[in-house]
Amino acid sequence: MSHASAVPRHVLPVLVLAQFAGTSLWFAVNAVMPDLQRELGWATGAVGTLTSGLQFGFIAGTLVFALLAIADRFPPRTVFLVCALAGAACTVGAWWSVRDFAALLAWRVATGFFLAGIYPVGMKIAAQWYSRGLGAALGVLIAALVLGSASAHALRAMGHTLPWPTLMLGVALLAAFGGVLLFFGLGDPPRAVARVSRLQWQALGTLWTDARVRSSVLGYFGHMWELYTVWVMVPLILATRLEGVALSWAAFGVLGAGAIGCAGGGWLAQRLGSARVAGAQLATSGACCLAAPMLLGAPDPAFYAWLALWGITVSGDSPQFSALTARNAPAQAVGSVLTLTNSIGFGISIVSILLFVWLADSVPLGALLPWLAIGPALGLWALRPLLAAADASR
Known part of the structure; x- marks a missing residue:
C-alpha cells in the first residue's frame, strides 16, 4: 500500500x-471596499x-519566518x-478602526505578516503527511485557496445583502476556527522530521545551489510575475x-x-509528473498572454473561452511548483525553503502589479498584456x- 493511500481520510x-x-x-x-468607499468617500485607489x-506585510512575514526558521524550529x-x-x-482591529484609513492600513500590514504562518506552513504540514501524491494533495489544497481568492468578487456581487461589519467579523471568526480545527483535528504526521535548533542558512541556500530546487523556484518566480497581475487585470x-x-x-468565474x-x-x-504538468500549464497561460491582442476584440464565445482557459492555467501550475520544491528541498528545512520562496515570489508579484497597473493608464490592454508572457x-x-x-x- 502506498503512503498516500495510508494517510487517514480526514487529513x-x-x-x-x-x-x-x-x-x-x-x-x-477587499470584499467590503465598495461599501466603505461609498460610506466614507475613499478614492478608488484605496483598495490598491x-x-x-497586505502583500508587503506578507513578504516581511515570510522573510522573518524563513530567516528564523520558525516553521522548522517550532511545531x-x-x-x-x-x-x-x-x-x-x-481583522477585528481593522473592523474597530475602519474609519481611520492609516490605522486600517496598519492592521492590514499586520494581517499580511501573520498570513506567513498560515499559507506556507499549511503546505509544509501537507508535505509531512504526503510522501507520495504530494502534487495531488497540494492541487486540492491550493484549489481551495484559489476559490477563496475569487470569492472576494462573489462577495462583492452579493454585497448588498451582507453588511460590511458582519462580513469582516465573520471572516475573523472563520480564520480563528481554521486555526483551531487544524491544531486539534490533526495529530503528528507519520513522517515528521525532527525540529531544528538553529538557523538553516545552508538549507536556505539550496534555492541557488541545488539545481533541482533552483529549477522549480525560478519557474515559480516566472509564474508569480504573471499570476497576481492577471488577477488584478481580469x-x-x-x-x-x-x-x-x-x-x-x-470575475469570480474566471x-x-x-481551482x-x-x-x-x-x-x-x-x-x-509535477514538472510536466507545471510546464504545460505555464506554457498555456503564457500563450494566453500573447493571444490578448487578437482575442480582446473577438466574439463573446472566443473571448470568454480565452479568459476561462487563462484563469484555469494561470493558477494551476502553482501547486506543482510547490510540490517540486518541497520534494527536493532538505527535509529538515522544507518549511523555511517554501516560506522564503513565497517571500521572493510575492515581492516579484508586487513589482509586476505596480508596473502593469501604472502602464494600464496609458497603454492599451492589447499592447500591454502580451508582456506578461515574459514570466x-x-x-x-x-x-x-x-x-x-x-x-x-x-
Missing part, C-alpha cells in the same frame, strides 16, 4: 478547510493601497494556530464588455476556474532541467 479535508479559513483573512477588506499593504500546527488567531485579532478586461454585478460574477487547473493538475501529476517564458527556461529529468525517467 486532506481538515487541511483544505483550515487553509481556506485561515487565508480568508486575505480578502476580508490596502492590497499592497507547525502551533505556528498555524497562533498565526490564525493573531490574524483574526488583526476586472479591467471584463469591464470592456460588462459592468456591475455581471462583471463581479464573471479566477475561480483556477480546476489546481485540482485537475494534481490528478494529472500522479500520472505525468512564463523565463519560468519555462528555468524548468528545463526538471523537464529533462522527467523525460529521462520514463
